[in-house]
Amino acid sequence: MTGAPSSKAAAAAAKPRSAAIASALSTLETEAAGLAALIAAVGNGLGEAFEAAVGLILGARGRVIVTGMGKSGHVARKIAATLASTGTPSHYVHPAEASHGDLGMVAPEDVIVALSWSGETAELRDIVDYSQRFDVPLIAITSNVESALARAARVVLALPLAPEACPLGLAPTTSTLMQLAMGDALAVTLLESRGFTARDFRTFHPGGKLGANLKFVRDVMRAGEAVPLARTGALMGEVLVEMSAKGLGCVAVVGADGRLAGIVTDGDLRRHMANDLPTRPVDAIMSRAPKTVRPDQMASEALRILNTAKITALMVVDDGRPVGALHIHDLLHVGVA
Template identity: 50%
Template structure:
């Protein structure tokens, strides 16, 4: 008997994809109710499960926590030996069990019901004990595991994970969760560096080169030289940004016959310069620089006034890429 590795691997893909499609097509109001309960939760989401379902529950808790919904995984066996105290009356229990009959998970129900904590169950059996006592039951509707022995949880565990991801992503949007919020929850490692915001890297105060439209160009050049960014912000009398002067603007002005002795900043500046906001991702600011082939951005506040300046080198030095 010949055994083709890739063929068998693709069978696993096909089986799980088909089951996920069925799950998608049969998703109903129970999912909506689950989202509503989670959105109104004043405490945290307690996820639980044993075996493969336990691993999935841990991943779901991690995803929820990192996307704006506080969550904690509770191992049901440990819960029976003291860890039940982690559950508060303001919480929601998200219980995962393929059969809906896992003894360790079922044993939590009386205590959770006593606290009047809502239970959201994810199972593959509508008539299971867990489904019966849950406030909301999300039915996986998995007909076939990808395991050729029909023993190892495969399609069902993937389906449970997908439901958890869907819950987290819908909640993320309903909460108005932003990239900046995500960055605050991932301060370490390469991910944290990529999620740094401009405010963490920009220059402020006396470091920022600023001149008025009426400033003589001889003084503009002194400001640019002393601050060392190769550019300066140009503001009007109200303090709002109206332009920028860069080394390139100086060269173009001279090439076109301009005279620095008589010119003012407003005569040389580039109007409507590219800018950044302090709370945007530094990676986004860097892309704007690359797209427009510039090396600095003036950082403006909500009133359009300069509050800082950021150079491409500041972002690259921070290891944002």
């Protein structure tokens, strides 16, 4: 019968959810509602305070000092790390340690971002007093605009009240997610305001998979004698020798001026396979519009070109002249692919 659900689909729909799945969905829905409330708040009043906070940080000559206690402290550490890795010098200062000497890490040119859902965290008192005494601008991220923290702050990012996902209403869950989201919003806005690029990002992320993807083509490509080259007018017999010697499955063809005129690939050989192939000029065999990359492009961009074109190698050109060759195996070797 057309349109009738299959017995398997009907059975799946009828199957009751486990308690674990029901709990997970409840948690995610509650936290999603908190984020929705935060989005609405930014569009209705909170946005002006957010702009002021961004302006305060951009105008500072020093760093962003992020602080918070307990779960807010864990979020503050992450916000500081995100800011630092995206072009805004920042570090976390533990409020309790600040009271025992670490206030020396805070300079008048800095900006303090303090996180406290209640705004009444006792451990923040000394760092807040320090900001007042030495006129260090203070940005508060809190849900309580009447709190001591909010009253001391130059800018208050007032988070909307939302139920915690914890069924007891005690463990910070929705609240810490909203704090984290606000920190991410600050970091991304500052990144965009500073014109921070992927190349800048690479400076702070040289390691791991992310660092590999942020390598430049020039860091990965084969250069010098490893680049397979032939001149226009050369016979295919010579080109075949060069292709075999360099092992990339292709040969770049250059004109008398050294500029790239075309490329011969394994596919070109298959398309022109004949007894007289070795005696034919390369100009009759080569593809005249090969895919290329520049040495200053990101390795991840090169991988995208290879995947999109369904090819395995690219010529690296600078001012129209081949300066390198890049094979997908080179990207695999450094962890990009």
